[in-house]
Amino acid sequence: MTTHDHRTAEDAEALTARLTLDGVEVPFAPGETLLEVSRRHRKDVPTLCYDPRLDPFGGCRLCVVELEGSRNPVASCARAAEDGMVVRTTSETLEGYRKTLVEMVCSENRQVDVDPLSGYASQELRELADRYEARTGRFEGKRSGRSKQDDDNPFILRDYDQCISCYRCVRVCAEQEGDYAISVKGRGFDTQITVEFDGLLKDSACTFCGQCVQTCPTGALADRKALRHVDTPGEIEKTRTICTYCGVGCSVDVLTKGDTMVGVQPAMDGPANVGALCIKGQFAYDFVQHEERLKTPLVRGDDGELHPTTWEVALDKAAEGFVKARDEHGRHSIYAIASGRAPHEAAYTTQKFIRAGFWSNHVDNCSRA
Amino acid sequence: MSNPLVDMSKPDTIFCIGTNMTECHPVAATGIKKAVARGAKLIVADPRRIHLAEMAELYLPLRVGTDVALLLGMAHVIARDGLVDEAFVAERTRDAEEFLEHVEAFTPEWAEGICGVPAADIETAARWYAEADKGAIYYTLGITEHICGVDNVQSLCNLALMTGNIGREGTGINPMRGQNNIQGAGDAGALPNNYTGFQPVTDPENQAKFAKAYGHAVDLEKGMTKVTALELCGDAIRAMLIDGENTVVTDPDRKHCEHALRSLDHLVVIDIFLTETGKLADVVLPATAWAETDGVCTNTERRVQRLRAAVPPQGEARPDWWIVSEIAKRCGIPGFDYTSAQEVFDELCSLSATYNGLDWETIDRGEYQWPVPFKGHPGTPILHQGEFVNGRGLFKRIEYRDPAETVSEEYPVWLTTGRRLQSYHSRTQTGRSSGIDYLLPAETLEVHPDDVAAWGLVDGGRCRLSSPRGAVEITVRATRRSPRGTVFTSFSFDDTPVNFLTGSGYDPVTQTAELKVCPVRVEPLPERVSTSG
Numbered sequence: 001m002t003t004h005d006h007r008t009a010e011d012a013e014a015l016t017a018r019l020t021l022d023g024v025e026v027p028f029a030p031g032e033t034l035l036e037v038s039r040r041h042r043k044d045v046p047t048l049c050y051d052p053r054l055d056p057f058g059g060c061r062l063c064v065v066e067l068e069g070s071r072n073p074v075a076s077c078a079r080a081a082e083d084g085m086v087v088r089t090t091s092e093t094l095e096g097y098r099k100t101l102v103e104m105v106c107s108e109n110r111q112v113d114v115d116p117l118s119g120y121a122s123q124e125l126r127e128l129a130d131r132y133e134a135r136t137g138r139f140e141g142k143r144s145g146r147s148k149q150d151d152d153n154p155f156i157l158r159d160y161d162q163c164i165s166c167y168r169c170v171r172v173c174a175e176q177e178g179d180y181a182i183s184v185k186g187r188g189f190d191t192q193i194t195v196e197f198d199g200l201l202k203d204s205a206c207t208f209c210g211q212c213v214q215t216c217p218t219g220a221l222a223d224r225k226a227l228r229h230v231d232t233p234g235e236i237e238k239t240r241t242i243c244t245y246c247g248v249g250c251s252v253d254v255l256t257k258g259d260t261m262v263g264v265q266p267a268m269d270g271p272a273n274v275g276a277l278c279i280k281g282q283f284a285y286d287f288v289q290h291e292e293r294l295k296t297p298l299v300r301g302d303d304g305e306l307h308p309t310t311w312e313v314a315l316d317k318a319a320e321g322f323v324k325a326r327d328e329h330g331r332h333s334i335y336a337i338a339s340g341r342a343p344h345e346a347a348y349t350t351q352k353f354i355r356a357g358f359w360s361n362h363v364d365n366c367s368r369a
Numbered sequence: 370m371s372n373p374l375v376d377m378s379k380p381d382t383i384f385c386i387g388t389n390m391t392e393c394h395p396v397a398a399t400g401i402k403k404a405v406a407r408g409a410k411l412i413v414a415d416p417r418r419i420h421l422a423e424m425a426e427l428y429l430p431l432r433v434g435t436d437v438a439l440l441l442g443m444a445h446v447i448a449r450d451g452l453v454d455e456a457f458v459a460e461r462t463r464d465a466e467e468f469l470e471h472v473e474a475f476t477p478e479w480a481e482g483i484c485g486v487p488a489a490d491i492e493t494a495a496r497w498y499a500e501a502d503k504g505a506i507y508y509t510l511g512i513t514e515h516i517c518g519v520d521n522v523q524s525l526c527n528l529a530l531m532t533g534n535i536g537r538e539g540t541g542i543n544p545m546r547g548q549n550n551i552q553g554a555g556d557a558g559a560l561p562n563n564y565t566g567f568q569p570v571t572d573p574e575n576q577a578k579f580a581k582a583y584g585h586a587v588d589l590e591k592g593m594t595k596v597t598a599l600e601l602c603g604d605a606i607r608a609m610l611i612d613g614e615n616t617v618v619t620d621p622d623r624k625h626c627e628h629a630l631r632s633l634d635h636l637v638v639i640d641i642f643l644t645e646t647g648k649l650a651d652v653v654l655p656a657t658a659w660a661e662t663d664g665v666c667t668n669t670e671r672r673v674q675r676l677r678a679a680v681p682p683q684g685e686a687r688p689d690w691w692i693v694s695e696i697a698k699r700c701g702i703p704g705f706d707y708t709s710a711q712e713v714f715d716e717l718c719s720l721s722a723t724y725n726g727l728d729w730e731t732i733d734r735g736e737y738q739w740p741v742p743f744k745g746h747p748g749t750p751i752l753h754q755g756e757f758v759n760g761r762g763l764f765k766r767i768e769y770r771d772p773a774e775t776v777s778e779e780y781p782v783w784l785t786t787g788r789r790l791q792s793y794h795s796r797t798q799t800g801r802s803s804g805i806d807y808l809l810p811a812e813t814l815e816v817h818p819d820d821v822a823a824w825g826l827v828d829g830g831r832c833r834l835s836s837p838r839g840a841v842e843i844t845v846r847a848t849r850r851s852p853r854g855t856v857f858t859s860f861s862f863d864d865t866p867v868n869f870l871t872g873s874g875y876d877p878v879t880q881t882a883e884l885k886v887c888p889v890r891v892e893p894l895p896e897r898v899s900t901s902g
Contacts, residue, residue, distance in 0.1 A: 154804030178402025239679035244659035245793055247546030248396045249668025254660050254679035261680050271735050272374050278395035284802035294643055294655035295684020318652045319699030321635030325608035335598045335606050338559030339613025340551030343664025343676055345713040346689030347557035353693050356583035357702035361561045361570045361592030365554035366614040368881045
């Protein structure tokens, strides 16, 4: 008996299956695609229609690789790895194909250079255009996709003039969000991304979760709220945190320029959400820098009204009231309610205030209503 | 949740009861959608034909407040048809015999008479759940916000124990927590019965442990709940600190709540806006908001994650922990010399059995789900594997009870309340986020179209909604999401403060309010219905 006796047949195959990748023999796991094996080995295979969370699509053909025994290059995102395969991820021919494809894709769009505030993946086409020096204008001409200018919803810009028909929005809405709100009509140069009855998003099954925006590689679907800050000065910085709304705990990146919040993007590696968000997490963030925020302490005056004051005055007044209650009515006359919205440190200090200060357990949080 | 969120796409049978997940926990619901796409059976029990119900293979439209009857009926079928997981019951549970005898009386026909779900559908639901290799239960406030909330939860536990659907991947009993850190508030000890890490205050060993940490012994008696404290404001309770809760809008029976807070000698409110609750305070202190605050939160699957500040605070706002510490110091309370959130969190970890293996650095990437009892422990994504915390799982013999108030000639309609996708609680935040109004500009009362006609209402017209505690005016919206005789609205909008109406009763154990059931009267407002002819 060895310690490996519990392994299944599949695991055993995983240990022995090998293919040759750019001249080097590498192992792979059952079910892995050639693209996944290539990326795991740090091969820079370009893609446009690929999103690792979605089923293989094979639409853009940029990920083509040479497979020995195959007459034509194969789309690596849609081809499962097999034992003994011999694969080349780059060659002069492949790079030539890729450049031509990117040139053709670029020719479809009004502009290749879109603002990074458009969405998480919005720079993908721009980066490929740079990499393949594809702004040649060789294919200027026919275009597909017409922008939906009458959809004035405040969240999602539908600038389909920028669409390259990669179907990532269609697929993320179906496969990840499960809403099936986005569909396609027409074929070839008549291809148009749309929703039911060609209408507005608000009249469709769309829930404004923003996943289509974040997977779009060209800015055709873009974050309209974030784009209000195109002219706000400063570089975009991202801070990883957790969404402030429900208990799912989605990881997000808060986008800032200087001291200004300019947007939110989902964390593709967030343990609870893996790139998903809902309308609240994606779009309901600007309460943070809202003009009505409470900016100074307030104390009720002799006139019965609340008046702005300094921290010193307010904290003294806050403490005095608790001390007075304790002295006049006993330590059990004081109660505290902790927040289910603030961090642990708020709740912990609140309960400690009661327990260490008044030796009672007169503390609760807002979970009973 | 007993199981992690990633498990949501794995069950063979999913039983959702009292959860409007696609609106209240939309990202979690994507897991269920994936399971359904994969071929899992989805059973949804809810009084309203919500989106989840439309997705279900079997929809059980029960009358509000009758969950126990439905669940007893299901338990009866499982016992009667020999679907009990005998090995699991023998090895891991207690009091099974008495329980199985107890459920003999509760036939599906009996259950149908109370909850209104056809007996045949109760049988099907029981079979699908019991026969599944992996059966999982998901619930939310539709289960707990009842006078029988504890009974409801115990009834679900009974089903899981009978069928062995617990302690394994893709199974479990999974309450979805509604606020970003409501789990964490409990974890941190903001409960009248537990110190941090759910250590009971009634245990002398815990008392000794915290006497050492806090410099003085704390009462061995539990404190009072918030509900009791609000009852006693101006009497036994004279001074109150409220952090980040808009109590008067979100709690039941608003008139009573406002009166209670006004009766205090001293009220201190910490918040990010001047809320309706803050306006009643003697001192209002500005806290830093989300995205301005470093800290920790714990999600519904017990995952402990870091919050990070991205922008500087507005005005003079300060972190909650700093504000509370400054008040404590001024009251002469020792142990509040913190200089960072990290120091507070690390102290919490050192005193909590469930967090002992964690500290500020360890949780940087959010990999751990508590309990994490010691350093190097991998965390516990699935609870109750191999053994329950208290040894064996206890069957509880539950009886059905009517809601605190039932419909009458004077209040003939069931009102149930909840939330909507685009707004959050009292709209302190979503109401101040641009664009949300485009999708949800105002609150409406959802009424079945036949009831709209029968009650002389007009779709889009106004009506008065009244209970023994108050009345509100609201716009009518005809929709088949509401069943006949039951209406729905949310409590989000301040111009339709529906919690003036609620507050009929509380669960005797948890004192959770029965916000999901409130008999009301619905009357057309005369000036608006004149056009209806």
